[in-house]
Amino acid sequence: MSINILALALDIAVGAASLAMVLCAWRLARGPRIIDRVLAIDTIYINAVALVVLLGIRLHTPMLFEAALIMAMLGFVTTVALARYLTRGDIIE
Numbered sequence: 558m559s560i561n562i563l564a565l566a567l568d569i570a571v572g573a574a575s576l577a578m579v580l581c582a583w584r585l586a587r588g589p590r591i592i593d594r595v596l597a598i599d600t601i602y603i604n605a606v607a608l609v610v611l612l613g614i615r616l617h618t619p620m621l622f623e624a625a626l627i628m629a630m631l632g633f634v635t636t637v638a639l640a641r642y643l644t645r646g647d648i649i650e
Contacts, residue, residue, distance in 0.1 A: 567615050578604045602632035
């Protein structure tokens with residue numbers, strides 16, 4: 558009986574990223590300060606990008622890598638906009 562090591566490693570990585578998303582969702586709901594919630598949202602989108610990349614490796618589809626790139630760019634812009642709003646009160650000067 559042969560074990561596919563890559564499939565096993567991908568399953569473990571998906572489980573770890575899913576657990577990280579659950580813990581970040583807990584921090585998002587429970588965070589005492591707004592900064593804790595912003596960091597939780599930031600980490601959730603990073604974990605979502607990791608899950609899409611892992612799914613792309615597992616399914617051998619390059620289209621998911623492009624989707625992960627778009628998700629990463631939108632997440633970065635969202636984080637910067639939210640940080641500017643929380644520090645200055647507006648996004649565009």
